[in-house]
Amino acid sequence: MPSVVCMVVDDTPALAVEGLTKRHGSGAGAVDALVGVDLTFARGTFTAIMGPSGSGKSTFLACVAGLERPTSGRVLLEGTDVTGWDETRRTRMRRDRIGFVFQDFSLIPYLTAQENVALPAKLAGRRAEKQAVQLALARVGLASRAEHLPSALSGGQQQRVAIARALVAQPAVMLADEPTGALDSATAREVLRLLRSAVDELGQTTVMVTHDPLAASYADKVVFLVDGRVAGKMAAPSVDAVAAQLAHLDQLVGAGR
Amino acid sequence: MKALAVRSLRHRYPAAVATFIAALLGTAMMASFATLVESAFSAHEDDRELLIIMGGVVGGWSTVIVLFSIASTVGIVAEQRVREAGLLRTIGATPKQVRALIVYEAMVVTLFAAAAGVVVALAGGPALFDALQRGNLITSASSYDASLASPSMAAGVVVVVGTVAAWISSRRATRGAATFSLRQAEVPVRRLRWWRILLGALLIASGLASAIVTITVTGKATDAYAAMQTSGSASIVAGVGLAALAPWLLRVLATPLRPLLSGSGSGHLAVQNLTRRAGVLAGMLAPVIVFVSTAVGTLLMVGIDDRTLAAAGDPEGVGDTIAMINAVVIGMISLFSLIMVVNATVAVVVHRRPELDRLWRLGATARQLRTSVVLEAVVVAVLGIGLGLLGAMATAVPYSVVRHEGLVPNGQLWLPPFISAVAVIVTAGAAWGAQRRAAR
Known part of the structure; x- marks a missing residue:
């Protein structure tokens, strides 16, 4: 127990949520998407959030990113409580402190690869450092595609641009929402290797929501959500172990309904 | 189906x-x-x-x-x-x-x-x-x-x-x-279809031809209204012709604005969208061109006619009649093309809802998105005004020449700035209203 206390004091986690609760709607028709979730994400770790559909994975990510406001509970980004921040402040936080990777890539269609990578800095009113942008694109192996529009890139390449965009500002945490959901398995592996190397080489704290056991096997730790609650954790996950656990959880959900 | x-x-x-x-x-x-x-x-x-x-x-x-x-x-x-x-x-x-x-x-x-x-x-x-x-x-x-x-x-x-x-x-x-x-x-990267280029070129050429005919032939006719018959439609035809080429014109004309606008985040977004998605935004530009060129061209013509009719001779005494007809028609056409400006602007902006949402998720503030959309609309309006005034010249200049007012009409010079202001206000206002629904 004392050692845990020491860790908290010495090393503020990149991201923590305390009693995170999100209720959609009100009255009899209200749905609890998250119920008192407590989680801590240490710096430089790669965590996968898994669970059956409707388990609250996406709501969790939306609350952490400030896209949605939790009903109660706190979100701490590098020790700072960001829960009560207004819309503009949360937007700035998303731009400056969070790197986002989406299932649909979310590239802006009329900006080239390098302009997409430089966009958050541009929105922040900073001049994007050309070198940093080039470096980020080189990291994901797309240095030669800097001038291409998204329409000239394959799905995997588009997602790699999105990763470069998420990494370029060295965010406190990188959030990935089903990053391989729209990709074939070979391309998905490429993308997952990139996420892994960002954690290993840059110490980039990463939280990834996924339903794919293969994707989860690239993480250090898997957190399982069921009906908005933490239903288990698994360290050093393997594809088979994750798949087995998911099947088990599906049964639980099936029995519960 | x-x-x-x-x-x-x-x-x-x-x-x-x-x-x-x-x-x-x-x-x-x-x-x-x-x-x-x-x-x-x-x-x-x-x-x-x-x-x-x-x-x-x-x-x-x-x-x-x-x-x-x-x-x-x-x-x-x-x-x-x-x-x-x-x-x-x-x-x-x-x-x-x-x-x-x-x-x-x-x-x-x-x-x-x-x-x-x-x-x-x-x-x-x-x-x-x-x-x-x-x-x-x-x-x-x-x-x-x-x-x-x-x-x-x-x-x-x-x-x-x-x-x-x-x-x-x-x-x-x-x-x-x-x-x-x-x-x-x-992003639809495509060129203008050949028939559209041809149509645009033909319309512009026919507008110019009317202008030339007005000066060289009908302006010298004894019938005071012969010139009006050839020049009245010139600005409408030329305007529609320019509007047909709107995607190309927008891309070409917005490109020099890049360094000017790309300083701020919202300006950067606006100018890239304008040049790289000219095909979509041209839908906004086209009605602005038609509105300005029609309204300015024909209203100036009516004004010139009003001032110079006595000198030109009004043998049939139908001056008032013609002025009345013109007023009714120009009023209706202007109103209609103005509604089109609103229509097109709203359609274009509302369509961007998913993209604006994406930008918001990436950290663009609501204010930046608002500025960006309105800035785009203003640029489109300004370019549309420039092109529309060009089209208006096809009617106004020849008519002014044949009625001996010189290249520039003697009166009503408040008209172009007034119509331009209406165009900017309507376009920007429609975009502002539409983005309120499109963004969160």
């Missing part, structure tokens, strides 16, 4: 409403003029010519603008469906079926709108006739006498044009492989 078309309409309210309004107002305007022509057949001999000129010639020019705007609205709406078309095709719809869906949709909407337009015209036609009679342009010997035939014909033309425009645009939505259109990267 018919059932699907009707069902999909319910989910595309704003888009359908845009088409509906354009077709409704267009039909109402065209059909009202058409009733004048029909009434001419039974009218008193003295009134026949005026009714035919008013209904046929003047109505004819409004028809050009009406049809142009209906075609462009339907085009914008169909263009927005590239992604959905891709989705339908991946689940097994043939390109033909997808096109049928788009065409049916346009047909259903324009059909209902045109029917409503006929109803409006049944009131509008007599009102127009009455106005002409009260203005002593028509003797009391004649009376309004139009059946359903002429308004129905106008409605038929609107439906056909709307449907054909949808058919042409639907080819874009189904061109290429289905999987390609599914991707989110939706």
Whole structure:
């Protein structure tokens, strides 16, 4: 127990949520998407959030990113409580402190690869450092595609641009929402290797929501959500172990309904 | 596909409403003029010519603008469906079926709108006739006498044009492989079609030709109104011609603005969107050009006419009549093209909802998005004004020359800035209103 206390004091986690609760709607028709979730994400770790559909994975990510406001509970980004921040402040936080990777890539269609990578800095009113942008694109192996529009890139390449965009500002945490959901398995592996190397080489704290056991096997730790609650954790996950656990959880959900 | 078309309409309210309004107002305007022509057949001999000129010639020019705007609205709406078309095709719809869906949709909407337009015209036609009679342009010997035939014909033309425009645009939505259109990267990188370049060039050339003819031939005629006949339409024709080339013009003219605007985040977004998605935003530019060129060109002409009529000689004493006709027509055309500006702007901005949402998730503040959208609209308006004033010169300059006012008319110089201000305010205002719905 004392050692845990020491860790908290010495090393503020990149991201923590305390009693995170999100209720959609009100009255009899209200749905609890998250119920008192407590989680801590240490710096430089790669965590996968898994669970059956409707388990609250996406709501969790939306609350952490400030896209949605939790009903109660706190979100701490590098020790700072960001829960009560207004819309503009949360937007700035998303731009400056969070790197986002989406299932649909979310590239802006009329900006080239390098302009997409430089966009958050541009929105922040900073001049994007050309070198940093080039470096980020080189990291994901797309240095030669800097001038291409998204329409000239394959799905995997588009997602790699999105990763470069998420990494370029060295965010406190990188959030990935089903990053391989729209990709074939070979391309998905490429993308997952990139996420892994960002954690290993840059110490980039990463939280990834996924339903794919293969994707989860690239993480250090898997957190399982069921009906908005933490239903288990698994360290050093393997594809088979994750798949087995998911099947088990599906049964639980099936029995519960 | 018919059932699907009707069902999909319910989910595309704003888009359908845009088409509906354009077709409704267009039909109402065209059909009202058409009733004048029909009434001419039974009218008193003295009134026949005026009714035919008013209904046929003047109505004819409004028809050009009406049809142009209906075609462009339907085009914008169909263009927005590239992604959905891709989705339908991946689940097994043939390109033909997808096109049928788009065409049916346009047909259903324009059909209902045109029917409503006929109803409006049944009131509008007599009102127009009455106005002409009260203005002593028509003797009391004649009376309004139009059946359903002429308004129905106008409605038929609107439906056909709307449907054909949808058919042409639907080819874009189904061109290429289905999987390609599914991707989110939706920037349509395509060149202007040859027929559009040809059409634009022909219209501009014919506007210029009218201008030259006005100075060299009709301006020297003994009939004081010969010059007006050739020069009055020049700015409308030239304006529509420039509007046909709008995607190309927007790309070319917005590119030099890059360094100017790309300083701020929102300016950066605006200018990249303007140049790289010129094809989409041209839908906003086109009606601005037509509005400015028509309103400025013809209103200046009326002003010049007013000042110089006495000197030019008004043997028939019809000066007041002509001024009155021009006022009615220009008023209606201007109003109509202004509605088109709003229509097109709203359609374009609302369509960007997913993209604005994406930008918001990436950290663009609501204010940045607002600024970006409005900035785009202002740039489009300013370019449209520049091009529109160019088009207006095709009427104003020659007419000013033949009426001995020189290259620049002697009066009414407040008019171009006034019309320009209206164009900017309406375009920016429509974009501002639309983004409020589009962004969160």
